[in-house]
Amino acid sequence: MMNRSLAAAALLISFTGSAFAQDPQSFDRVERGRYLAVLGDCAGCHTAPGGAPFAGGLALETPFGKLVAPNITPDRETGIGNLTDDEFVAALHEGRSHNGKRLYPAMPYPAYTKMTEDDVRAMRSYFKTVAPVSNAVIANQLPFPLNIRLALVFWNWLNFAPGRYQPNPQKSSEWNRGAYIVEGPAHCGTCHTPKTLLGGDKTGTPLAGATLQGWFAPNITTDNHKGVGSWSKEDLVQYLKTGANSFTLASGPMSEAITHSTSQMSDADIAAIATYLKDSGAGGGSKPTPVAAGDNAMRAGAAIYKDGCAACHKDNGGGEAQLFPKLAGSALVQSDDPTTLAHVVLSGTRAVSTVGAPTAPAMPAFDWRLTDAQVAAVLTYIRNSWGNAAAAVPASAVADQRTSLAKTP
Amino acid sequence: MARKLPRKDVVVVGLGWTGSILAYELAKQGLDVIAIERGPWRDTATDFPPGYAQDELRYGVRLDLFLRPQQETLTVRNNMKQTALPIRSFSGFLPGNGVGGAGVHWNGQTWRFLPSDFNLRSHLEQRYGADKIPADMTIQDWPVSYDELESYYDRFEKLAGISGKAGNLNGQKQAGGNPFEGWRSSEYPTPPLKQNYGSALFAEAAQKLGYSPFPRPSANISEAYTNPLGIRMGQCTYCGFCERFGCGNYAKASPQVCVLPALMRMPNFSVQTESEVTKINLDSTGKRATGVTYVDTSGEEWEQPADIVLVCAFSLFNVRLMLLSGIGKPYDPVSGKGVVGRNYAYQTTSGVSMILKDKILNSFIATGSGGMMIDEFNGDNFDHKDLGFFGGGYMGSGQTGARPITTLPVPKGTPKWGAQWKKAAAETYSSGYGISTHGSSYSYRDCYLDLDPTYKDHFGRPLMRMTFDFHDNEIKMSQFLTDRLAEIAKALDPVEMTASPRKGPWNSTIYQTTHNTGGTVMGADPETSVVNRYCQSWDVSNVFVPGGASVFPQNHGYNPTGTVGALAYWTADAIKDRYLKNPGPLV
Numbered sequence: 001m002m003n004r005s006l007a008a009a010a011l012l013i014s015f016t017g018s019a020f021a022q023d024p025q026s027f028d029r030v031e032r033g034r035y036l037a038v039l040g041d042c043a044g045c046h047t048a049p050g051g052a053p054f055a056g057g058l059a060l061e062t063p064f065g066k067l068v069a070p071n072i073t074p075d076r077e078t079g080i081g082n083l084t085d086d087e088f089v090a091a092l093h094e095g096r097s098h099n100g101k102r103l104y105p106a107m108p109y110p111a112y113t114k115m116t117e118d119d120v121r122a123m124r125s126y127f128k129t130v131a132p133v134s135n136a137v138i139a140n141q142l143p144f145p146l147n148i149r150l151a152l153v154f155w156n157w158l159n160f161a162p163g164r165y166q167p168n169p170q171k172s173s174e175w176n177r178g179a180y181i182v183e184g185p186a187h188c189g190t191c192h193t194p195k196t197l198l199g200g201d202k203t204g205t206p207l208a209g210a211t212l213q214g215w216f217a218p219n220i221t222t223d224n225h226k227g228v229g230s231w232s233k234e235d236l237v238q239y240l241k242t243g244a245n246s247f248t249l250a251s252g253p254m255s256e257a258i259t260h261s262t263s264q265m266s267d268a269d270i271a272a273i274a275t276y277l278k279d280s281g282a283g284g285g286s287k288p289t290p291v292a293a294g295d296n297a298m299r300a301g302a303a304i305y306k307d308g309c310a311a312c313h314k315d316n317g318g319g320e321a322q323l324f325p326k327l328a329g330s331a332l333v334q335s336d337d338p339t340t341l342a343h344v345v346l347s348g349t350r351a352v353s354t355v356g357a358p359t360a361p362a363m364p365a366f367d368w369r370l371t372d373a374q375v376a377a378v379l380t381y382i383r384n385s386w387g388n389a390a391a392a393v394p395a396s397a398v399a400d401q402r403t404s405l406a407k408t409p
Numbered sequence: 410m411a412r413k414l415p416r417k418d419v420v421v422v423g424l425g426w427t428g429s430i431l432a433y434e435l436a437k438q439g440l441d442v443i444a445i446e447r448g449p450w451r452d453t454a455t456d457f458p459p460g461y462a463q464d465e466l467r468y469g470v471r472l473d474l475f476l477r478p479q480q481e482t483l484t485v486r487n488n489m490k491q492t493a494l495p496i497r498s499f500s501g502f503l504p505g506n507g508v509g510g511a512g513v514h515w516n517g518q519t520w521r522f523l524p525s526d527f528n529l530r531s532h533l534e535q536r537y538g539a540d541k542i543p544a545d546m547t548i549q550d551w552p553v554s555y556d557e558l559e560s561y562y563d564r565f566e567k568l569a570g571i572s573g574k575a576g577n578l579n580g581q582k583q584a585g586g587n588p589f590e591g592w593r594s595s596e597y598p599t600p601p602l603k604q605n606y607g608s609a610l611f612a613e614a615a616q617k618l619g620y621s622p623f624p625r626p627s628a629n630i631s632e633a634y635t636n637p638l639g640i641r642m643g644q645c646t647y648c649g650f651c652e653r654f655g656c657g658n659y660a661k662a663s664p665q666v667c668v669l670p671a672l673m674r675m676p677n678f679s680v681q682t683e684s685e686v687t688k689i690n691l692d693s694t695g696k697r698a699t700g701v702t703y704v705d706t707s708g709e710e711w712e713q714p715a716d717i718v719l720v721c722a723f724s725l726f727n728v729r730l731m732l733l734s735g736i737g738k739p740y741d742p743v744s745g746k747g748v749v750g751r752n753y754a755y756q757t758t759s760g761v762s763m764i765l766k767d768k769i770l771n772s773f774i775a776t777g778s779g780g781m782m783i784d785e786f787n788g789d790n791f792d793h794k795d796l797g798f799f800g801g802g803y804m805g806s807g808q809t810g811a812r813p814i815t816t817l818p819v820p821k822g823t824p825k826w827g828a829q830w831k832k833a834a835a836e837t838y839s840s841g842y843g844i845s846t847h848g849s850s851y852s853y854r855d856c857y858l859d860l861d862p863t864y865k866d867h868f869g870r871p872l873m874r875m876t877f878d879f880h881d882n883e884i885k886m887s888q889f890l891t892d893r894l895a896e897i898a899k900a901l902d903p904v905e906m907t908a909s910p911r912k913g914p915w916n917s918t919i920y921q922t923t924h925n926t927g928g929t930v931m932g933a934d935p936e937t938s939v940v941n942r943y944c945q946s947w948d949v950s951n952v953f954v955p956g957g958a959s960v961f962p963q964n965h966g967y968n969p970t971g972t973v974g975a976l977a978y979w980t981a982d983a984i985k986d987r988y989l990k991n992p993g994p995l996v
């Protein structure tokens with residue numbers, strides 16, 4: 001059934017621009033809006049686990065405090081039923097809601113501003129058809145003074161550049177479609193672009209990796225060392241469609257993006273995203289000198305790896321395609337920020353389950369049997385074996401991660 | 410008074426291999442399916458992580474994955490003259506507990522029965538004469554043939570990714586496989602496991618004696634594999650912790666590795682764990698089941714109405730649930746009338762232990778179903794004319810793990826403790842070797858299951874009583890097979906060897922296998938079977954017992970799981986293609 005609706009969606013987006021599609025109540029337009037909501041992963045934040053679709057309630061842990069995604073069903077009291085169509089457009093394009101109230105950029109209007117007005121209005125048509133649910137959400141749970149929305153005027157002045165996506169005439173239409181999705185509705189940079197102290201995007205290094213919610217969203221540029229430069233277009237497509245490929249499996253916050261969004265995108269759009277990503281960033285990427293094998297941490301790490309990791313990830317770090325991630329040559333493993341690595345070793349993690357890759361294998365937690373120094377040693381070993389090279393992980397980084405995981409299990 | 414739940418299309422009792430296969434197949438048809446499982450939820454990564462799954466004390470000795478006698482036990486006796494007493498701890502056989510059932514803790518030895526096993530009585534009568542079959546031996550033909558089941562065996566093997574080498578592809582003999590096996594429509598999904606040194610030595614010796622050794626078919630798989638449900642399995646690491654253990658490498662087929670990831674995604678499937686089904690409910694006519702009653706951990710009683718009831722518990726508990734629910738006439742061994750509990754059978758295993766000369770076997774490098782086997786003495790693969798028994802078994806070198814608490818061979822005459830014992834244990838650990846036979850157990854008039862007249866469980870329901878002993882036929886069979894095995898062992902020129910053929914009386918405290926069969930047997934005649942050829946109750950047509958080993962009319966010389974899996978698919982197809990179109994008796 002899911003496949004049928006996907007096919008329908010793929011078919012329908014080709015009608016974009018035809019006259020009858022402008023009727024805000026036409027099925028085609030509503031369906032296009034539904035598909036745009038998939039591209040935008042609206043459900044990822046606005047649907048609480050086990051909750052009604054889009055009724056809000058999922059808390060987002062930001063570096064500044066907790067923000068809870070509001071109810072975006074058409075309920076008049078607690079949802080967006082009172083929003084005019086123009087206010088809806090202003091929310092997505094400018095971060096201004098009902099009566100000009102400013103939105104926090106956890107709502108990715110800095111990305112949605114790239115969307116065409118027609119796409120935003122199609123989304124509006126769709127959200128009008130969602131079942132209204134009464135669910136009052138206290139969205140803003142930030143501490144003083146951040147709870148004062150007026151501060152956002154300043155934030156926007158520094159970090160927000162409104163404006164639609166401008167196609168690059170030098171590139172193919174597929175590339176442009178991919179760029180539009182990545183920069184606009186799919187808002188990939190919200191997680192993957194490094195942030196300034198104020199949480200704005202570092203616009204000079206798009207998609208180069210960033211830390212959020214106890215995870216490091218890896219570099220997804222063509223950097224050969226720290227990015228996904230060694231992935232083929234097909235590898236990227238398989239990952240986005242199923243959550244698993246011969247390199248790795250998705251887990252953590254990316255699980256949600258894959259479940260609600262990328263696994264439900266049309267094949268053409270996934271291919272467009274892959275085409276764009278294969279052409280983003282500088283490529284190349286320099287490799288540091290690996291930590292010497294005789295180093296104490298390396299020797300301890302090798303022993304820990306043999307006992308605790310090799311049964312799944314293999315002696316050569318090769319893993320098992322679509323089951324146990326490959327550690328040799330992995331960008332995430334060699335990234336500057338070991339947050340995700342410490343996270344998965346301490347707490348374990350479960351891969352996403354999709355139609356195309358239903359297994360959802362999991363890694364067990366090791367926090368109960370490895371000290372901070374041992375976790376650091378094994379990570380240092382993994383980051384500097386089988387051709388990998390990255391800075392040694394200090395025990396203090398693992399200790400910090402253990403402390404923060406204890407706060408937010 | 411049980412609280413009534415909303416109706417479901419199908420209720421599945423027990424979420425092991427048969428329950429999960431049937432649940433998946435029927436949920437895929439769009440039916441609303443619920444499974445009720447007595448034990449806990451079990452998940453590969455979180456319950457069996459490779460970081461501690463290899464804990465011999467916890468799992469191998471203290472039996473963490475197994476049924477606690479407080480949950481359910483049974484009374485046993487060797488013959489009808491004795492008074493049966495309850496088993497206070499499981500040791501002779503070990504029923505599993507929890508999601509995945511026995512499919513979690515098994516070794517992974519996955520066989521097909523021989524074509525002639527399926528028409529056993531007619532085959533033996535034809536070859537040796539009806540008068541040669543002992544009067545009290547109640548063996549009977551299966552109501553389904555090997556040819557009919559072949560594609561279903563194939564489906565189960567593909568689900569589980571079974572490793573092996575075909576010996577008979579569509580009638581063409583294949584070098585390196587089992588020359589005696591029935592025809593196979595396709596090669597095994599994954600190639601055979603790597604053989605350890607001991608198995609290589611066995612194969613060499615067996616070949617010298619003129620036999621045809623082949624790698625044992627295995628659910629511990631040799632390479633990564635994606636099954637037809639899209640589920641990914643890993644490669645066996647030869648860690649040697651299979652039997653009594655769960656596999657955290659996704660390398661041993663189990664319901665949680667091979668079916669549940671796809672099943673749990675289905676919105677029309679749900680599972681209620683830690684809840685024991687106490688009864689299948691019948692309507693006033695007694696001809697139709699209305700659902701089941703179960704009790705959750707807080708003692709609350711619930712009624713789950715359903716249109717179809719699938720009895721998918723472990724074989725013994727299938728039988729007890731049918732007896733407690735009053736479905737089918739209980740078997741009476743005196744008159745020979747009645748069917749539920751009839752033809753209980755077990756398995757007849759034996760072994761030869763050795764200490765090899767100047768050989769280091771590293772027997773801890775092992776896998777539950779590795780090893781080289783021969784099949785010359787299984788079923789009716791050999792002439793029984795002047796042997797005085799029927800049946801047989803396969804034999805070979807199963808190096809399934811040398812876990813140090815339970816596997817420390819020492820030479821004869823070594824003291825049982827102290828410095829000398831320690832020295833001998835250290836010296837012999839890697840040269841001690843055991844090879845074994847796995848033999849049939851045919852059915853007899855006086856081997857059966859019924860409700861115990863004295864002992865009750867915590868719900869006040871009678872315990873089930875098991876009456877079983879080895880018969881002369883099985884004792885002779887075991888002696889014959891063990892002699893042949895000892896000949897091969899001798900060819901290995903051991904320092905010492907001990908052959909232990911199976912002797913009576915059967916002792917419920919000595920572990921052999923958990924392969925309990927029969928009690929709700931399938932057959933063509935309602936006078937001698939509980940379910941028809943589609944595993945459907947003769948008496949209550951919306952109750953099925955889909956392929957648990959309780960439907961085997963007798964036990965053959967192989968491990969049961971391959972046949973259990975094949976029958977599960979066979980029944981699933983019968984329900985999908987026939988029953989749903991026209992609910993009612995299929996035969």
